[in-house]
Amino acid sequence: MSGNAILDDLRRDVAELAETGIVQVAQHGWDKPGLIPMWFGEGDQPTPAFICDAAAEAMRKGETFYTDQRGILPLRQALAAYTKRTFGVDVGTDEVSLVTAGMSALYLAMDMLIEPGDEVIAIGPVWPNIYSTVEIHGGVVRHASIELVDGDWRLDLDRLFALANDKTKAIFVNSPGNPTGWMMESDEQRALMEFARARGVWVIADEVYHQLVFDREVAPSFLQVAERDDKLLVVNSFSKSWLMTGWRLGWLTHPAALAPTIAKLVQITTSGVPQFLQRAAIAAIEDGDWVIRDLRARCKAGRDLVFDRLEAWPKLKLARPKAAFYAFFAVDGMTDSVEFAKKIIDEANVGLAPGSAFGPAGEGYLRLCFAASEATLARGLDALEPILGAGADQRRSA
Ligand SMILES: Cc1ncc(COP(=O)(O)O)c(C=O)c1O
The missing domain is CATH 3.90.1150.10 (Aspartate Aminotransferase, domain 1)
Known part of the structure; x- marks a missing residue:
């Protein structure tokens, strides 16, 4: 009180x-x-101006109406094509949903999954909004820590696995990580995905920094080690890669079965992203390499x-x-x-x-x-x- x-x-x-x-x-x-x-x-x-211009032009053309809750089809097609060319992974337009930035994607993920008392194992140190998003849904965060050893951040997967119990609903991984820049390699992702699959636990992968890598083309993605219909949600964003933090544009890659649920949740929260912003998002994906x-x-x-x-x-x-x-x-x-x-x-x-x-x-x-x-x-x-x-x-x- x-x-x-x-x-x-x-x-x-x-x-x-x-x-x-x-x-x-x-x-x-x-x-x-x-x-x-x-x-x-x-x-x-x-x-960049070409992204702003795409939004301005769409607005002038009258693209100012409600749209599909999960984003217009050309944008979901562009996101699917981006996933293919970036990670070599096929996803359908029923497996990607546009949302109001990475933060909304995270909130939506927890909204769908977390009941009071559920536990989420989160690898940290990590961006604090993750913890709050679990806690506001009555969930409990279990902290799996990466450690700075010999000039590199390391995760002990066995210690992480030991945190799982009957209440564990999801494992949260932000890689590349904020604030450490730690990156989970594909073999670790595969091992974690297998563990989660065996236990029926979800993996929520926050990959908003996937393009900001300095020693390779792109960061490894959980999408590359997952099987279709694995319990995997991948959070992504236009904010970091295309200098669009203030636009509030992001997307979630998810099992197709969740598309109607996501549409319903978007309906009762934001009711979707403005269409002219969606045109800017397409411009960023298609012309923004x-x-x-x-x-x-x-x-x-x-x-x-x-x-x-x-x-x-x-x-x-x-x-x-x-x-x-x-x-x-x-x-x-x-x-x-x-x-x-x-x-x-x-x-x-x-x-x-x-x-x-x-x-x-x-x-x-x-x-x-x-x-x-x-x-x-x-x-x-x-x-x-x-x-x-x-x-x-x-x-x-x-
Ligand atoms: C790890 C991580 N996830 C998600 C976000 C959310 O970004 P946005 O909501 O701008 O897409 C941020 C922003 O700093 C972040 O660092």
Whole structure:
């Protein structure tokens, strides 16, 4: 009970929704003049003009009406063709549904599956909204942690399997991962899928960073190791690959049997995505490969610039990621990452995300998004160096 008659009427799971540590830190620094924001997971470039033009043209042509709840057929065809050319996997237009971005796809996945008391094993540290999405449905998160060993993030699959019990409804995997850049290889995906299949458990795979990889063409997808009608939901998004975070466009790849259910849930939530945005989505898929290539090159350059500096700072422990656009590093002696991130705002005027926001295994870490221009990154690092880089000179000369 909050003692406030209005708030006391809230559904318990809603009232208890945690505010993410990222927001707590952002509220501390939001209005500070000149702050260098590296806390959120997005690039600093606007959406390319040809994507905006496709939306504007469709709007002018009068494509302003309700559409099929799961997206117009040409878009679902484009998504199926994209899945084929990207992962070599055939999916039908009844197996892909357009939704209001990756976040909605996740919410919808949990809405379909999670009953109060169900458990979801989530591999973390991971983006906090995953935990909240389970919890708001009355589910319980069981944390399977990846660990930083010898300069690489590793998952112990046997430890993950040991977390499963009769209440386990789903296993959640975000690969490539936010905030670590950890990537699950195909053999691990196959082993996990087999385990899930044998137990009748769902796999919810968040693959929104599949294009942001630096050592190969594309990240391995669960779609490549799954059999048709496996209990698999793959969450995807236009946000990261095509610089479209503000458009709120994403998609879910799912067993065909779920299409009518998804249509019903979309009906009673958003009732679908505006048609002119769907035309922009088609343009991105069909003509946007260069956007992905450019972004990947920019992020790789950003990663190398950031890691060349951070690796020389002795107080930090970190692994140069092969994917996504984050540096996630441990700071020697830091025990409260929210307070430390606030101190960084006060003293360096740089916004970083606190590691504790990403689950219990994230405390002790900070996250920096390197999807920014070299000039911005250099300015940010210069400002951070007095706090995080103490002792760097001795090590360089040692
Ligand atoms: C792991 C992960 N999944 C999903 C999303 C959701 O992205 P969007 O809702 O913009 O598609 C994000 C955004 O940061 C993310 O990091």
